[in-house]
Amino acid sequence: MEPFTAWLVLWAKTQTLGWLARHWPKLLVGALVLGGACVFVGVTAATVVSSGGREAAAAETCTQLGYSVDDAAYQPPPLDQAPTIPTGGAVPGFGPTDGDKITNAQGIIVAGVEAGVGRRGLIVGIAAALQESGLENLDHGDRDSLGLFQQRPSQGWGTAQQIRDPRFAALSFFGGRTSPHFDPASGKASPAGLLDVAGWAQLPITVSAQSVQRSAFPGAYAKHEARATIIVDALTGGSGAARSVASQEPSTALQVGGEPQGVMTAADYRASGVDIDAFCSSNFELASASGAAAASQERIIPSGQWTAPLQARITSPFGMRFHPILHVWRLHAGTDFQAAVGTPIAAPTVGVVETVSWDSGAGLNVTLAHAGGVETRHLHLSQVLVKPGDQVRGGQIIALSGDTGVSTGPHYHFEVHVNGVPVDPEPLMLQHGVNLRAWS
Structure with missing residues (x-):
């Protein structure tokens, strides 16, 4: 078995080096084009x-x-x-x-x-x-x-x-x-x-x-x-x-x-x-409004409990998928929900606002830090109602959904990361008594 493994490794190495030798000019041109695009x-x-x-x-x-x-x-x-x-x-x-x-x-x-x-x-x-x-x-x-x-x-x-x-x-x-x-x-x-x-x-x-x-x-x-x-x-x-x-x-x-x-x-x-x-x-700076209208829809929950960020139908679950815009297979690291622009988004549980930022893919987004190494990320927003460092309560309205970043239309994208690794939000939320499929 070991001779075969050694032969396989040598064969793969030879094939890789041969491919690079044949295609390095194209790779170089691609790198230069990408660099020029960034400039x-x-x-x-x-x-x-x-x-x-x-x-x-x-x-x-x-x-x-x-x-x-x-x-x-x-x-x-x-x-x-x-x-x-x-x-x-x-x-x-x-x-x-x-x-x-x-x-x-x-x-x-x-x-x-x-x-x-x-x-x-x-x-x-x-x-x-x-x-x-x-x-x-x-x-x-x-x-x-x-x-x-x-x-x-x-x-x-x-x-x-x-x-x-x-x-x-x-x-x-x-x-x-x-x-x-x-x-x-x-x-x-x-x-x-x-x-x-x-x-x-x-x-x-x-x-x-x-x-x-x-x-x-x-x-x-x-x-x-x-x-x-x-x-x-x-x-x-x-x-x-x-x-x-x-x-x-x-x-x-x-x-x-x-x-x-x-x-x-x-x-x-x-x-x-x-x-x-x-x-x-x-x-410009990201907006941080009082959100009086959105706050009127808050349903604050007791500390330690969890709630759905919004009650809506799931349109795309966590997992590998063919990206509808980029046209490549890649991990969809969160769960998408049907949501018109301006739909209030709630903090799923007590936490601290870690970042409020803009990303070309995620658009306007908010990251909340929770206990136990858990982070929740809220993407493609139209408006943010909190700022970094704010303490938030479960059920507090933190943002309004939107259509920013790379998006096929208005919706809300919800991610959960545990110790920096994205996990499927549905089973984790079920562990906390929240069924995200209840409105699907």
């Missing part, structure tokens, strides 16, 4: 409301996610090394030797008017070109990047000749129905342009541009907004036709391909590639 998330979160008065809309979303927003206390991050705006040229925003750049900017303006992106869209386009090429129609760039927007033939933006055509490049950047890459079957351009980004008109300019460009420096576009605004106003102010179209501000409603769809929600921000969750947690 993008961090920078995007820091700049999500840094321009154009869009901080109010994002702050409102943070309020909906359970954060206490003090608009007066919020200061947008400073722009990093904002360049000096040239002067002395034939057009404001340009220097005396910038004739070619003025021509290129005019080409972008004409394409933007044709695409119907409005004044804000034109500013996004000019800011993107300022960052990518300095408004020069470059015949070189990183790898096969070319032209005003440094678009790449290998990424489907067109041939090298097409990309260096300012009108073609600009229409590609703006996307929508006038893009040379528009697909009538899907109703969008591929590669996607600005008009194909959900809610682009409500996003900060740096985020809108990054949603199209996918740059390695996602926060860089913000520093060009002031100059881009001067250029757009200068180049559209002298033309009646251009001015009448370009001066129109896009609706403040969510836009998909230019069609208004309603106000921006957290889900809309996430769909646009904006980590609104990270922005909220970085800039």
Whole structure:
């Protein structure tokens, strides 16, 4: 038996090393891509409301996610090394030797008017070109990047000749129905342009541009907004036709391909590639309200007894399952209950509030510490009514259920951990006289 075991171990080792030898380039690329995505998330979160008065809309979303927003206390991050705006040229925003750049900017303006992106869209386009090429129609760039927007033939933006055509490049950047890459079957351009980004008109300019460009420096576009605004106003102010179209501000409603769809929600921000969750947690504090209405529904129980966090039907039990969003088999470390947003959640027994936090997966959540090494965790909340360090009684309303984090819809997720290990809440609660299935 031992020789066979040794042979099996050697065989497995050989197979593993062989697989790594064949696939290490892919693994390296994957690690680099993941690292770049993390950088993008961090920078995007820091700049999500840094321009154009869009901080109010994002702050409102943070309020909906359970954060206490003090608009007066919020200061947008400073722009990093904002360049000096040239002067002395034939057009404001340009220097005396910038004739070619003025021509290129005019080409972008004409394409933007044709695409119907409005004044804000034109500013996004000019800011993107300022960052990518300095408004020069470059015949070189990183790898096969070319032209005003440094678009790449290998990424489907067109041939090298097409990309260096300012009108073609600009229409590609703006996307929508006038893009040379528009697909009538899907109703969008591929590669996607600005008009194909959900809610682009409500996003900060740096985020809108990054949603199209996918740059390695996602926060860089913000520093060009002031100059881009001067250029757009200068180049559209002298033309009646251009001015009448370009001066129109896009609706403040969510836009998909230019069609208004309603106000921006957290889900809309996430769909646009904006980590609104990270922005909220970085800039605002979790709400801690008096919860007078919820408190009226409290049923305080004697110390040492247990109660159900809420009385509702179980929709997903503890155990291994195929994740409905991530599409992988993984442990569902708690029990899900049917619950509309705003349903009161009770402390199952006496305890101490250990943490109140935000997690990209769990959303707004609360952890309570109880006797005997037991912790209960309450996930996907819309509002928290307690703060870390608070003593809570069994039956006390600690939060309101919600739909935050990674979620398929409003519900309540209840976890029990014993000495740091997640356990099935149902049998543990039964040991304390509580049948969580009583309402299923």
